[in-house]
Amino acid sequence: MTYDVARVRAQFPALTAGYAHFDSPGGSLTPEPVAAAVAAAMTAPLANRGTVTASERIADGIVLDARAAMGDLLGVDPGGVVFGRSMTALTFDLARTLSAGWGPGDEIVVSRLDHDANIRPWVLAAQTVGADVRWAEFDPRTGELSAEAVAAVLSPRTRLVAVTAASNLIGTRPPVRAIADLAHQAGALVHVDGVHYTAHAAVHVDALGADFYVCSPYKFLGPHCGVLAADPALLETLAPQKLAPSSNAVPERFELGTLPYELLAGTTAAVDFLAGLADSAGSTRRERILSSMATVEAHEDRLRARIETALGELPVTVRSRAAHRTPTLLVEFPGGRAPDAYAFLAERGINAPASSFYALEASRALGLGDTGALRIGLAPYVDDADVDRLLEGLTAFCAASR
Structure with a gap:
């Protein structure tokens, strides 16, 4: 089943502002029909x-x-x-x-x-x-x-x-x-x-x-x-x-x-x-939802794999390691510089915030204290061009931080 991310993106007016959004775990963008x-x-x-x-x-x-x-x-x-x-x-x-x-x-x-x-x-x-x-x-x-x-x-x-x-x-x-x-x-x-x-x-x-x-x-x-x-x-x-x-x-x-x-x-x-995100098969809304969400999950997992591979080449630590997980990556920078990376990316129109995101106990258990780290989250409207911008921004930040 195909996933037309360009068709999906066209229904989000906020994307015309030109930002790359990796902040969806805190709240997604709103499509025009909603x-x-x-x-x-x-x-x-x-x-x-x-x-x-x-x-x-x-x-x-x-x-x-x-x-x-x-x-x-x-x-x-x-x-x-x-x-x-x-x-x-x-x-x-x-x-x-x-x-x-x-x-x-x-x-x-x-x-x-x-x-x-x-x-x-x-x-x-x-x-x-x-x-x-x-x-x-x-x-x-x-x-x-x-x-x-x-x-x-x-x-x-x-x-x-x-x-x-x-x-x-x-x-x-x-x-x-x-x-x-x-x-x-x-x-x-x-x-x-x-x-x-x-x-x-x-x-x-x-x-x-x-x-x-x-x-x-x-x-x-x-x-x-x-x-x-x-x-x-x-x-x-x-x-x-x-x-x-x-x-x-x-x-x-x-x-x-x-x-x-x-x-x-x-x-x-x-x-x-959500039921219409993909060319979903099914006569009921529930069937279309299940079909669409499976397609979206495959799209997001593919992008996550791209990001994870690139992060492996950078001097960062990825704290998201579970065998089964969502397309959400928590990235730790040497010297606790996640807030600096957050600001650096924001200046380039890339939204990837740094925090503990109210998961306070988890952040502390990971040794990140109350500050947390940089979180990269994917959504149905994120595409490969967004990922390119993110990786270019992270690479530039790491180079400037040496």
Whole structure:
């Protein structure tokens, strides 16, 4: 199956500014159809959801369409799709809800590999109720988080395991299904951070074994909001804090206040855009998504291989080494000069930032402290010319730094 990156790039107005974007792990660019969908919703006759007026029905349709779209993207029941301000906000809300049933002697497991949004909400919730926190450590030499490392900290008192499907810092894709199976055998729930993963792979939530899966549309060409997916039957067992007159139905009971209809319209458009990235085969949107994402993954992996080969010729250390990972490379420079490289590239219209990117525990475990290193991330709109510019810029920086 062919991938026409030029056709894809033509739909991103931001690319006309001439920058090469390797900063997509922090937030992707927006294609024109997504921006148009947001604008159309904002200028449509809208009201709070309902069934009486046309404005109410338009709002209701936007929400239901967005749930269906995310259901197709993640392979889940749309009735278990919850929208929120962000993945971080949704995780904090869920942590508060679940921890109401925890107490002293209970345990939760978090991974040192994760973004802090899948660590701190659980740590703080556990501290509030007196539960214990146990840490699953990854190997800083290989970047791998093994199922054995998680098994080592599980016990019959484990109530929840929080793990990433892909590290936003070094790209590692842990064996989530094996970890989930071990957690379930211990009687624990599994919360999977799919923010970085969803942008780069076809997602099958059930195959991952996740009880809860969270992601952010703005990482996969959509607008700024958050999504949580779970089995509606599981959500029915939870009682989040909410306003008295707000709906107690699932998934609405988890959505605080009026939903941002324009962002949900943009989310549907983003899923449709992903489904059409390649000449995808399939009669359903889900089938087209799976086909397109496989093609995009091959495109991104090819570019990643080009970059990795070239980095091997430069005096830098690549900290992304796991056997299975996203097209995300963390690059360390001698003397801790990643911030200088960041600025050097920026002057040349190349966006590749340096930071710990909220993966604070992982950055520290790698010996990079709170500063982190330079992160190179790929996206569907990155092409070979962008990679040429990046490699030329990195080569020039290393030469100037001798």
